[in-house]
Amino acid sequence: MRPSSALLVGVVKLLVGAYARWVGSAPGPAQRIYFANHTSHIDTLAIWSSLPRELRRRTRPIAARDYWGKGVRKYIATKGFGAVLIDRTRGDPLVDPLEPLRASLRDGDSLIIFPEGTRGTSATPAEFRSGLFRLAGEFPTVELIPVYLDNLHRSLPKGALLPVPVVCTVRFGAALAPQPGEAKESFLARARDAVIALSTKPA
Amino acid sequence: MKTLLDRVPHEFLWLFGSLMGLLAIASAIGWMLARRDNDARKAASVANLNERINAWWVMVAILAIAFLAGSTTTLVLLALASFFALREFITLTPSRPGDRLPLFLSFFVIIPAQYALIGTEQYGIFAIFIPVYAFLLLPSIAAMRSDIDDFLSRSAKQQWGLMVTVYCLSHAGALLMLPIEQGRNGLLLFYLLLVVQMSDVMQYVFGKLFGKTKIAPVVSPSKTVEGFVGGGLAATLIGGAMWWITPFTPPQSAAIAAIVVIMGFLGGLTLSAVKRSLGAKDWGVMIEGHGGMLDRTDSICFAAPVFFHVVRWFYA
Numbered sequence: 001m002r003p004s005s006a007l008l009v010g011v012v013k014l015l016v017g018a019y020a021r022w023v024g025s026a027p028g029p030a031q032r033i034y035f036a037n038h039t040s041h042i043d044t045l046a047i048w049s050s051l052p053r054e055l056r057r058r059t060r061p062i063a064a065r066d067y068w069g070k071g072v073r074k075y076i077a078t079k080g081f082g083a084v085l086i087d088r089t090r091g092d093p094l095v096d097p098l099e100p101l102r103a104s105l106r107d108g109d110s111l112i113i114f115p116e117g118t119r120g121t122s123a124t125p126a127e128f129r130s131g132l133f134r135l136a137g138e139f140p141t142v143e144l145i146p147v148y149l150d151n152l153h154r155s156l157p158k159g160a161l162l163p164v165p166v167v168c169t170v171r172f173g174a175a176l177a178p179q180p181g182e183a184k185e186s187f188l189a190r191a192r193d194a195v196i197a198l199s200t201k202p203a
Numbered sequence: 204m205k206t207l208l209d210r211v212p213h214e215f216l217w218l219f220g221s222l223m224g225l226l227a228i229a230s231a232i233g234w235m236l237a238r239r240d241n242d243a244r245k246a247a248s249v250a251n252l253n254e255r256i257n258a259w260w261v262m263v264a265i266l267a268i269a270f271l272a273g274s275t276t277t278l279v280l281l282a283l284a285s286f287f288a289l290r291e292f293i294t295l296t297p298s299r300p301g302d303r304l305p306l307f308l309s310f311f312v313i314i315p316a317q318y319a320l321i322g323t324e325q326y327g328i329f330a331i332f333i334p335v336y337a338f339l340l341l342p343s344i345a346a347m348r349s350d351i352d353d354f355l356s357r358s359a360k361q362q363w364g365l366m367v368t369v370y371c372l373s374h375a376g377a378l379l380m381l382p383i384e385q386g387r388n389g390l391l392l393f394y395l396l397l398v399v400q401m402s403d404v405m406q407y408v409f410g411k412l413f414g415k416t417k418i419a420p421v422v423s424p425s426k427t428v429e430g431f432v433g434g435g436l437a438a439t440l441i442g443g444a445m446w447w448i449t450p451f452t453p454p455q456s457a458a459i460a461a462i463v464v465i466m467g468f469l470g471g472l473t474l475s476a477v478k479r480s481l482g483a484k485d486w487g488v489m490i491e492g493h494g495g496m497l498d499r500t501d502s503i504c505f506a507a508p509v510f511f512h513v514v515r516w517f518y519a
Contacts, residue, residue, distance in 0.1 A: 154298065164293070164310070166290065167291060
Protein backbone atom coordinates (compact mmCIF):
# COMPACT_ATOMS: atom_id res chain seq x y z
CA MET A 1 0.00 0.00 0.00
CA ARG A 2 1.23 3.49 -0.82
CA PRO A 3 2.17 5.57 2.25
CA SER A 4 -0.38 8.23 1.26
CA SER A 5 -3.13 5.58 1.19
CA ALA A 6 -2.07 4.13 4.54
CA LEU A 7 -2.14 7.60 6.10
CA LEU A 8 -5.55 8.30 4.63
CA VAL A 9 -7.02 5.04 5.92
CA GLY A 10 -5.50 5.76 9.34
CA VAL A 11 -7.09 9.20 9.53
CA VAL A 12 -10.50 7.87 8.42
CA LYS A 13 -10.39 5.04 10.97
CA LEU A 14 -9.40 7.44 13.75
CA LEU A 15 -12.21 9.80 12.86
CA VAL A 16 -15.14 7.49 12.11
CA GLY A 17 -13.93 3.94 12.68
CA ALA A 18 -15.46 2.72 9.38
CA TYR A 19 -16.09 -0.79 10.70
CA ALA A 20 -17.26 -3.22 8.00
CA ARG A 21 -20.21 -5.53 8.72
CA TRP A 22 -20.76 -8.10 6.00
CA VAL A 23 -24.47 -8.82 6.49
CA GLY A 24 -25.48 -10.46 3.20
CA SER A 25 -22.22 -10.91 1.35
CA ALA A 26 -18.58 -11.68 2.11
CA PRO A 27 -15.47 -9.80 1.03
CA GLY A 28 -14.06 -11.50 -2.05
CA PRO A 29 -12.16 -11.00 -5.27
CA ALA A 30 -15.29 -10.91 -7.54
CA GLN A 31 -15.69 -7.72 -9.55
CA ARG A 32 -18.33 -5.57 -7.89
CA ILE A 33 -20.18 -2.30 -7.89
CA TYR A 34 -20.82 -1.15 -4.34
CA PHE A 35 -23.69 1.33 -4.20
CA ALA A 36 -24.48 3.31 -1.04
CA ASN A 37 -26.46 6.12 0.53
CA HIS A 38 -24.67 9.48 0.41
CA THR A 39 -24.70 12.02 3.24
CA SER A 40 -21.11 13.13 3.68
CA HIS A 41 -17.81 13.81 1.93
CA ILE A 42 -16.33 11.05 4.12
CA ASP A 43 -18.68 8.42 2.60
CA THR A 44 -16.35 7.50 -0.24
CA LEU A 45 -13.37 7.19 2.07
CA ALA A 46 -15.33 5.30 4.73
CA ILE A 47 -16.42 2.51 2.35
CA TRP A 48 -13.02 2.33 0.75
CA SER A 49 -11.22 2.20 4.13
CA SER A 50 -13.58 -0.46 5.47
CA LEU A 51 -12.61 -2.91 2.70
CA PRO A 52 -9.79 -5.42 3.29
CA ARG A 53 -6.49 -4.05 2.04
CA GLU A 54 -6.18 -6.43 -0.93
CA LEU A 55 -9.64 -5.42 -2.21
CA ARG A 56 -8.89 -1.73 -1.73
CA ARG A 57 -6.23 -1.88 -4.42
CA ARG A 58 -8.75 -2.98 -7.06
CA THR A 59 -11.70 -0.89 -5.84
CA ARG A 60 -12.12 2.62 -7.18
CA PRO A 61 -14.55 5.15 -5.73
CA ILE A 62 -16.37 7.50 -8.07
CA ALA A 63 -15.84 11.14 -7.15
CA ALA A 64 -17.30 14.34 -8.58
CA ARG A 65 -14.77 16.30 -10.59
CA ASP A 66 -16.21 19.64 -9.46
CA TYR A 67 -15.33 18.85 -5.83
CA TRP A 68 -12.42 16.38 -5.94
CA GLY A 69 -10.85 17.59 -9.19
CA LYS A 70 -8.53 20.34 -7.99
CA GLY A 71 -5.73 21.15 -5.53
CA VAL A 72 -5.20 19.09 -2.39
CA ARG A 73 -8.47 17.21 -2.88
CA LYS A 74 -7.35 16.07 -6.31
CA TYR A 75 -4.10 14.81 -4.80
CA ILE A 76 -6.02 12.89 -2.10
CA ALA A 77 -8.52 11.50 -4.61
CA THR A 78 -6.09 10.31 -7.25
CA LYS A 79 -2.96 9.44 -5.23
CA GLY A 80 -4.72 8.47 -1.99
CA PHE A 81 -7.68 6.35 -3.03
CA GLY A 82 -7.43 6.04 -6.80
CA ALA A 83 -10.75 7.74 -7.51
CA VAL A 84 -12.45 7.82 -10.89
CA LEU A 85 -13.42 11.44 -11.46
CA ILE A 86 -16.70 12.11 -13.25
CA ASP A 87 -18.46 15.22 -14.52
CA ARG A 88 -21.73 15.94 -12.80
CA THR A 89 -22.17 19.22 -14.65
CA ARG A 90 -22.34 17.67 -18.15
CA GLY A 91 -20.34 20.49 -19.71
CA ASP A 92 -20.36 18.68 -23.05
CA PRO A 93 -23.74 17.06 -23.76
CA LEU A 94 -22.16 14.63 -26.23
CA VAL A 95 -19.90 13.04 -23.61
CA ASP A 96 -21.57 10.34 -21.50
CA PRO A 97 -20.53 10.91 -17.87
CA LEU A 98 -20.61 7.15 -17.30
CA GLU A 99 -17.80 6.58 -19.79
CA PRO A 100 -14.92 6.67 -17.21
CA LEU A 101 -16.86 4.14 -15.10
CA ARG A 102 -17.18 1.77 -18.05
CA ALA A 103 -13.46 2.10 -18.73
CA SER A 104 -12.63 1.07 -15.13
CA LEU A 105 -15.06 -1.84 -15.23
CA ARG A 106 -13.53 -3.03 -18.50
CA ASP A 107 -10.12 -2.90 -16.76
CA GLY A 108 -11.51 -5.32 -14.17
CA ASP A 109 -11.75 -2.83 -11.26
CA SER A 110 -14.59 -2.72 -8.75
CA LEU A 111 -16.41 0.58 -8.22
CA ILE A 112 -18.01 2.49 -5.35
CA ILE A 113 -20.91 4.65 -6.50
CA PHE A 114 -23.61 6.81 -4.93
CA PRO A 115 -26.73 6.48 -7.09
CA GLU A 116 -28.43 9.48 -5.44
CA GLY A 117 -25.93 11.61 -7.34
CA THR A 118 -25.59 14.12 -4.55
CA ARG A 119 -25.37 14.19 -0.78
CA GLY A 120 -28.62 14.12 1.19
CA THR A 121 -29.27 15.30 4.72
CA SER A 122 -31.40 12.50 6.14
CA ALA A 123 -30.70 8.93 7.20
CA THR A 124 -32.85 7.60 4.30
CA PRO A 125 -31.51 7.95 0.75
CA ALA A 126 -33.26 9.96 -2.00
CA GLU A 127 -34.44 8.40 -5.30
CA PHE A 128 -31.70 6.63 -7.26
CA ARG A 129 -30.57 7.85 -10.67
CA SER A 130 -30.39 5.55 -13.64
CA GLY A 131 -26.61 5.05 -13.99
CA LEU A 132 -26.67 1.97 -11.76
CA PHE A 133 -29.34 0.34 -13.96
CA ARG A 134 -27.44 1.07 -17.17
CA LEU A 135 -24.15 -0.28 -15.82
CA ALA A 136 -25.95 -3.38 -14.52
CA GLY A 137 -27.28 -4.03 -18.03
CA GLU A 138 -23.95 -3.48 -19.73
CA PHE A 139 -21.87 -5.51 -17.25
CA PRO A 140 -24.08 -8.45 -16.24
CA THR A 141 -21.21 -10.39 -14.61
CA VAL A 142 -20.41 -7.63 -12.12
CA GLU A 143 -22.04 -8.13 -8.69
CA LEU A 144 -24.11 -5.23 -7.37
CA ILE A 145 -23.66 -4.90 -3.60
CA PRO A 146 -25.90 -2.54 -1.57
CA VAL A 147 -24.10 -0.68 1.22
CA TYR A 148 -25.50 1.35 4.09
CA LEU A 149 -23.40 3.97 5.88
CA ASP A 150 -24.46 4.67 9.43
CA ASN A 151 -23.96 7.94 11.29
CA LEU A 152 -21.78 9.77 8.79
CA HIS A 153 -24.34 12.55 8.42
CA ARG A 154 -23.46 13.30 12.04
CA SER A 155 -19.74 13.41 11.38
CA LEU A 156 -19.44 15.69 8.38
CA PRO A 157 -22.85 16.60 6.94
CA LYS A 158 -23.45 18.64 3.84
CA GLY A 159 -22.32 22.21 4.41
CA ALA A 160 -20.15 21.46 7.46
CA LEU A 161 -16.43 22.21 7.56
CA LEU A 162 -15.32 20.54 10.77
CA PRO A 163 -15.59 16.77 11.22
CA VAL A 164 -16.89 15.32 14.51
CA PRO A 165 -15.58 11.86 15.45
CA VAL A 166 -18.51 9.42 15.46
CA VAL A 167 -18.34 5.64 15.11
CA CYS A 168 -19.61 4.65 11.65
CA THR A 169 -20.57 1.14 10.59
CA VAL A 170 -20.43 0.16 6.92
CA ARG A 171 -22.99 -2.60 6.21
CA PHE A 172 -22.64 -4.69 3.09
CA GLY A 173 -25.81 -6.48 1.92
CA ALA A 174 -26.57 -9.36 -0.45
CA ALA A 175 -25.86 -8.95 -4.18
CA LEU A 176 -28.72 -7.74 -6.34
CA ALA A 177 -29.35 -8.16 -10.10
CA PRO A 178 -32.03 -6.88 -12.49
CA GLN A 179 -34.58 -9.58 -13.39
CA PRO A 180 -34.80 -10.38 -17.11
CA GLY A 181 -36.89 -7.63 -18.69
CA GLU A 182 -37.24 -5.71 -15.42
CA ALA A 183 -38.08 -2.02 -15.88
CA LYS A 184 -35.58 0.63 -14.84
CA GLU A 185 -37.89 2.16 -12.20
CA SER A 186 -38.64 -1.18 -10.62
CA PHE A 187 -34.97 -2.16 -10.36
CA LEU A 188 -33.88 1.23 -8.99
CA ALA A 189 -36.63 1.09 -6.36
CA ARG A 190 -35.50 -2.41 -5.35
CA ALA A 191 -31.89 -1.29 -5.17
CA ARG A 192 -32.85 1.66 -2.97
CA ASP A 193 -34.96 -0.58 -0.72
CA ALA A 194 -31.99 -2.93 -0.36
CA VAL A 195 -29.90 -0.03 0.98
CA ILE A 196 -32.69 1.12 3.31
CA ALA A 197 -33.19 -2.44 4.59
CA LEU A 198 -29.58 -2.39 5.81
CA SER A 199 -30.23 0.75 7.85
CA THR A 200 -32.08 -1.19 10.53
CA LYS A 201 -29.60 -3.00 12.70
CA PRO A 202 -29.83 -6.79 12.77
CA ALA A 203 -31.15 -7.86 16.18
CA MET B 204 21.61 1.18 27.29
CA LYS B 205 23.35 1.61 30.64
CA THR B 206 21.75 5.00 31.21
CA LEU B 207 18.36 3.56 30.35
CA LEU B 208 18.73 0.76 32.87
CA ASP B 209 19.99 3.22 35.47
CA ARG B 210 16.83 5.22 35.04
CA VAL B 211 14.60 2.18 35.45
CA PRO B 212 14.03 1.02 39.06
CA HIS B 213 15.00 -2.61 39.55
CA GLU B 214 11.42 -3.38 40.66
CA PHE B 215 10.41 -2.74 37.10
CA LEU B 216 12.61 -5.50 35.79
CA TRP B 217 11.21 -7.95 38.35
CA LEU B 218 7.63 -7.00 37.59
CA PHE B 219 8.13 -7.01 33.90
CA GLY B 220 9.92 -10.33 33.82
CA SER B 221 7.47 -12.18 36.06
CA LEU B 222 4.42 -10.74 34.30
CA MET B 223 5.75 -11.71 30.90
CA GLY B 224 6.31 -15.24 32.16
CA LEU B 225 2.85 -15.52 33.72
CA LEU B 226 1.17 -14.09 30.64
CA ALA B 227 3.01 -16.40 28.31
CA ILE B 228 1.71 -19.35 30.37
CA ALA B 229 -1.82 -17.89 30.41
CA SER B 230 -1.79 -17.28 26.66
CA ALA B 231 -0.60 -20.83 26.03
CA ILE B 232 -3.44 -22.21 28.16
CA GLY B 233 -5.97 -19.94 26.45
CA TRP B 234 -4.72 -21.02 23.06
CA MET B 235 -5.04 -24.70 23.95
CA LEU B 236 -8.56 -24.19 25.36
CA ALA B 237 -9.63 -22.38 22.20
CA ARG B 238 -8.37 -25.26 20.05
CA ARG B 239 -10.48 -27.85 21.87
CA ASP B 240 -13.96 -28.76 20.64
CA ASN B 241 -16.21 -26.53 22.74
CA ASP B 242 -19.97 -26.08 22.80
CA ALA B 243 -21.21 -22.54 22.23
CA ARG B 244 -21.38 -21.59 25.91
CA LYS B 245 -17.89 -22.85 26.69
CA ALA B 246 -16.51 -21.25 23.55
CA ALA B 247 -17.88 -17.89 24.69
CA SER B 248 -16.23 -18.28 28.10
CA VAL B 249 -12.93 -19.19 26.49
CA ALA B 250 -13.16 -16.22 24.12
CA ASN B 251 -13.86 -13.99 27.12
CA LEU B 252 -10.84 -15.44 28.94
CA ASN B 253 -8.60 -14.84 25.94
CA GLU B 254 -9.84 -11.26 25.65
CA ARG B 255 -8.87 -10.67 29.27
CA ILE B 256 -5.45 -12.21 28.74
CA ASN B 257 -4.94 -9.94 25.74
CA ALA B 258 -5.99 -6.93 27.85
CA TRP B 259 -3.19 -7.90 30.23
CA TRP B 260 -0.67 -7.94 27.43
CA VAL B 261 -1.78 -4.43 26.54
CA MET B 262 -1.35 -3.38 30.15
CA VAL B 263 2.14 -4.83 30.33
CA ALA B 264 2.98 -3.09 27.06
CA ILE B 265 1.79 0.20 28.58
CA LEU B 266 3.96 -0.40 31.61
CA ALA B 267 6.94 -1.04 29.38
CA ILE B 268 6.24 2.05 27.31
CA ALA B 269 5.77 4.19 30.41
CA PHE B 270 9.29 3.33 31.49
CA LEU B 271 11.16 2.88 28.26
CA ALA B 272 9.65 5.58 26.04
CA GLY B 273 8.91 8.08 28.76
CA SER B 274 5.92 9.93 30.07
CA THR B 275 5.09 11.79 26.84
CA THR B 276 4.33 8.53 25.04
CA THR B 277 2.24 7.33 27.97
CA LEU B 278 0.22 10.54 27.92
CA VAL B 279 -0.33 10.27 24.16
CA LEU B 280 -1.63 6.71 24.62
CA LEU B 281 -3.98 7.80 27.40
CA ALA B 282 -5.16 10.76 25.30
CA LEU B 283 -6.03 8.29 22.52
CA ALA B 284 -7.94 6.17 25.04
CA SER B 285 -9.92 9.28 26.03
CA PHE B 286 -10.51 10.08 22.35
CA PHE B 287 -11.95 6.63 21.59
CA ALA B 288 -14.00 6.53 24.78
CA LEU B 289 -15.49 9.96 24.05
CA ARG B 290 -16.17 8.92 20.44
CA GLU B 291 -18.21 5.97 21.74
CA PHE B 292 -20.05 8.13 24.22
CA ILE B 293 -20.92 10.75 21.60
CA THR B 294 -21.97 8.11 19.06
CA LEU B 295 -24.65 6.91 21.46
CA THR B 296 -25.69 10.40 22.56
CA PRO B 297 -28.15 12.30 20.37
CA SER B 298 -26.75 15.59 19.08
CA ARG B 299 -28.05 18.37 16.85
CA PRO B 300 -26.31 20.56 14.26
CA GLY B 301 -25.75 23.26 16.91
CA ASP B 302 -23.52 20.86 18.86
CA ARG B 303 -21.02 20.37 16.08
CA LEU B 304 -18.55 23.10 17.04
CA PRO B 305 -18.54 22.28 20.78
CA LEU B 306 -18.05 18.61 19.92
CA PHE B 307 -15.24 19.39 17.50
CA LEU B 308 -13.53 21.48 20.20
CA SER B 309 -14.01 18.70 22.76
CA PHE B 310 -12.14 16.19 20.62
CA PHE B 311 -9.47 18.32 19.03
CA VAL B 312 -8.78 21.06 21.58
CA ILE B 313 -9.90 19.92 25.03
CA ILE B 314 -8.43 16.39 24.94
CA PRO B 315 -4.97 17.52 23.75
CA ALA B 316 -5.02 20.51 26.14
CA GLN B 317 -5.98 18.40 29.16
CA TYR B 318 -3.09 15.98 28.57
CA ALA B 319 -0.68 18.80 27.67
CA LEU B 320 -1.46 20.36 31.07
CA ILE B 321 -0.33 17.09 32.65
CA GLY B 322 2.78 17.00 30.50
CA THR B 323 3.71 20.54 31.56
CA GLU B 324 2.73 19.85 35.19
CA GLN B 325 0.13 22.63 35.43
CA TYR B 326 -1.82 21.01 38.24
CA GLY B 327 -3.86 24.13 39.08
CA ILE B 328 -5.36 24.48 35.59
CA PHE B 329 -5.50 20.74 35.00
CA ALA B 330 -7.85 20.32 37.95
CA ILE B 331 -10.38 22.95 36.83
CA PHE B 332 -10.00 23.13 33.05
CA ILE B 333 -12.93 20.83 32.18
CA PRO B 334 -15.19 21.27 35.24
CA VAL B 335 -15.01 25.07 34.99
CA TYR B 336 -13.94 26.32 31.58
CA ALA B 337 -15.29 23.59 29.29
CA PHE B 338 -18.43 23.54 31.42
CA LEU B 339 -19.02 27.27 30.90
CA LEU B 340 -17.79 27.80 27.36
CA LEU B 341 -19.02 24.77 25.38
CA PRO B 342 -22.74 25.34 26.12
CA SER B 343 -22.21 29.06 25.43
CA ILE B 344 -20.96 28.24 21.95
CA ALA B 345 -23.92 25.92 21.40
CA ALA B 346 -26.32 28.60 22.66
CA MET B 347 -25.12 31.03 19.99
CA ARG B 348 -26.60 28.68 17.41
CA SER B 349 -30.09 29.47 18.75
CA ASP B 350 -31.21 25.86 18.81
CA ILE B 351 -33.13 25.34 22.04
CA ASP B 352 -34.52 21.85 21.40
CA ASP B 353 -33.37 19.65 24.30
CA PHE B 354 -30.66 22.23 24.99
CA LEU B 355 -30.10 21.42 28.66
CA SER B 356 -30.21 17.69 28.08
CA ARG B 357 -27.74 17.90 25.16
CA SER B 358 -25.29 20.12 27.04
CA ALA B 359 -25.51 18.01 30.18
CA LYS B 360 -24.86 14.76 28.32
CA GLN B 361 -21.86 16.19 26.48
CA GLN B 362 -20.38 17.58 29.68
CA TRP B 363 -20.95 14.25 31.37
CA GLY B 364 -19.14 12.48 28.54
CA LEU B 365 -16.19 14.88 28.81
CA MET B 366 -16.01 14.50 32.59
CA VAL B 367 -15.93 10.71 32.51
CA THR B 368 -13.91 9.96 29.40
CA VAL B 369 -11.44 12.86 29.53
CA TYR B 370 -11.33 14.50 32.95
CA CYS B 371 -11.58 11.36 35.08
CA LEU B 372 -9.44 9.18 32.83
CA SER B 373 -6.72 11.83 32.60
CA HIS B 374 -6.12 11.44 36.33
CA ALA B 375 -4.46 8.12 35.55
CA GLY B 376 -1.93 10.09 33.49
CA ALA B 377 -1.72 12.78 36.17
CA LEU B 378 -0.07 10.22 38.46
CA LEU B 379 3.03 10.86 36.36
CA MET B 380 3.28 14.47 37.57
CA LEU B 381 3.05 13.74 41.30
CA PRO B 382 6.22 14.79 43.13
CA ILE B 383 7.09 11.39 44.63
CA GLU B 384 10.46 9.67 44.56
CA GLN B 385 12.07 10.12 41.14
CA GLY B 386 11.25 7.54 38.50
CA ARG B 387 8.54 5.73 40.45
CA ASN B 388 5.46 7.46 39.04
CA GLY B 389 5.07 4.83 36.32
CA LEU B 390 4.90 2.14 39.01
CA LEU B 391 2.05 4.06 40.64
CA LEU B 392 0.14 4.05 37.36
CA PHE B 393 0.82 0.35 37.05
CA TYR B 394 -0.40 -0.26 40.62
CA LEU B 395 -3.70 1.46 39.79
CA LEU B 396 -4.19 -0.53 36.57
CA LEU B 397 -3.23 -3.77 38.30
CA VAL B 398 -5.66 -3.37 41.21
CA VAL B 399 -8.55 -2.27 38.96
CA GLN B 400 -7.97 -5.09 36.51
CA MET B 401 -7.48 -7.69 39.26
CA SER B 402 -10.66 -6.50 40.91
CA ASP B 403 -12.61 -6.92 37.64
CA VAL B 404 -11.17 -10.38 37.00
CA MET B 405 -11.63 -11.59 40.58
CA GLN B 406 -15.19 -10.29 40.82
CA TYR B 407 -15.93 -12.11 37.58
CA VAL B 408 -14.41 -15.35 38.88
CA PHE B 409 -16.03 -15.17 42.35
CA GLY B 410 -19.33 -14.19 40.77
CA LYS B 411 -19.22 -17.22 38.46
CA LEU B 412 -18.34 -19.56 41.34
CA PHE B 413 -20.48 -18.28 44.22
CA GLY B 414 -22.70 -15.49 42.83
CA LYS B 415 -26.30 -15.65 44.09
CA THR B 416 -27.48 -12.31 45.43
CA LYS B 417 -27.73 -9.69 42.71
CA ILE B 418 -26.78 -6.17 43.75
CA ALA B 419 -28.60 -4.19 41.05
CA PRO B 420 -30.31 -6.66 38.71
CA VAL B 421 -31.73 -4.02 36.40
CA VAL B 422 -28.50 -2.10 35.95
CA SER B 423 -25.94 -4.87 35.90
CA PRO B 424 -27.22 -8.48 36.18
CA SER B 425 -23.72 -9.95 36.48
CA LYS B 426 -22.81 -8.04 39.64
CA THR B 427 -23.44 -10.07 42.80
CA VAL B 428 -22.73 -9.48 46.49
CA GLU B 429 -20.65 -12.67 46.63
CA GLY B 430 -18.65 -11.67 43.56
CA PHE B 431 -18.04 -8.16 44.82
CA VAL B 432 -17.01 -9.17 48.35
CA GLY B 433 -14.87 -12.16 47.31
CA GLY B 434 -13.30 -10.49 44.30
CA GLY B 435 -12.88 -7.18 46.10
CA LEU B 436 -11.11 -8.82 49.05
CA ALA B 437 -8.82 -10.77 46.71
CA ALA B 438 -7.91 -7.58 44.81
CA THR B 439 -7.35 -5.76 48.12
CA LEU B 440 -4.94 -8.46 49.24
CA ILE B 441 -3.11 -8.38 45.90
CA GLY B 442 -2.90 -4.57 46.18
CA GLY B 443 -1.56 -4.92 49.72
CA ALA B 444 1.06 -7.40 48.53
CA MET B 445 2.25 -4.88 45.93
CA TRP B 446 3.20 -2.27 48.54
CA TRP B 447 6.88 -2.54 47.59
CA ILE B 448 6.35 -0.75 44.27
CA THR B 449 4.51 2.17 45.96
CA PRO B 450 5.25 4.78 48.64
CA PHE B 451 2.73 2.99 50.93
CA THR B 452 3.22 0.61 53.88
CA PRO B 453 1.58 -2.83 53.44
CA PRO B 454 -1.60 -2.00 55.48
CA GLN B 455 -1.90 1.38 53.73
CA SER B 456 -1.47 -0.31 50.39
CA ALA B 457 -4.31 -2.72 51.18
CA ALA B 458 -6.56 0.12 52.34
CA ILE B 459 -5.86 2.15 49.21
CA ALA B 460 -6.46 -0.92 47.05
CA ALA B 461 -9.85 -1.30 48.80
CA ILE B 462 -10.72 2.30 47.88
CA VAL B 463 -9.71 1.62 44.26
CA VAL B 464 -11.82 -1.56 44.26
CA ILE B 465 -14.90 0.26 45.57
CA MET B 466 -14.54 3.17 43.14
CA GLY B 467 -13.96 0.79 40.23
CA PHE B 468 -17.07 -1.12 41.19
CA LEU B 469 -19.11 2.10 41.34
CA GLY B 470 -17.71 3.14 37.95
CA GLY B 471 -18.80 -0.11 36.33
CA LEU B 472 -22.24 0.14 37.91
CA THR B 473 -22.82 3.81 37.08
CA LEU B 474 -21.65 3.61 33.48
CA SER B 475 -23.79 0.51 33.05
CA ALA B 476 -26.78 2.61 34.13
CA VAL B 477 -25.76 5.28 31.60
CA LYS B 478 -25.50 2.68 28.83
CA ARG B 479 -28.91 1.29 29.63
CA SER B 480 -30.48 4.73 29.77
CA LEU B 481 -29.13 5.22 26.23
CA GLY B 482 -30.87 1.98 25.28
CA ALA B 483 -27.94 -0.42 25.09
CA LYS B 484 -26.90 -3.53 26.99
CA ASP B 485 -23.28 -2.78 26.36
CA TRP B 486 -21.42 -0.27 24.21
CA GLY B 487 -20.34 -3.16 22.02
CA VAL B 488 -23.89 -4.10 20.96
CA MET B 489 -24.92 -0.67 19.83
CA ILE B 490 -21.82 -0.21 17.81
CA GLU B 491 -21.94 -3.83 16.80
CA GLY B 492 -19.06 -5.57 18.46
CA HIS B 493 -16.53 -2.81 17.94
CA GLY B 494 -15.22 -0.11 20.19
CA GLY B 495 -15.77 -1.17 23.75
CA MET B 496 -13.16 1.31 25.00
CA LEU B 497 -15.66 2.46 27.62
CA ASP B 498 -16.43 -1.11 28.65
CA ARG B 499 -12.75 -1.57 29.35
CA THR B 500 -12.12 1.76 31.07
CA ASP B 501 -15.30 2.33 33.12
CA SER B 502 -13.71 1.17 36.41
CA ILE B 503 -10.51 3.14 35.82
CA CYS B 504 -12.49 6.31 35.07
CA PHE B 505 -13.97 6.29 38.55
CA ALA B 506 -10.98 4.93 40.44
CA ALA B 507 -8.27 7.16 38.93
CA PRO B 508 -9.31 10.59 40.35
CA VAL B 509 -9.80 9.26 43.88
CA PHE B 510 -6.55 7.29 43.81
CA PHE B 511 -4.75 10.36 42.48
CA HIS B 512 -6.03 12.57 45.29
CA VAL B 513 -5.28 10.01 48.00
CA VAL B 514 -1.66 9.81 46.85
CA ARG B 515 -1.36 13.54 46.31
CA TRP B 516 -2.79 14.36 49.74
CA PHE B 517 -0.87 11.85 51.85
CA TYR B 518 2.30 10.99 49.97
CA ALA B 519 3.35 13.90 47.77
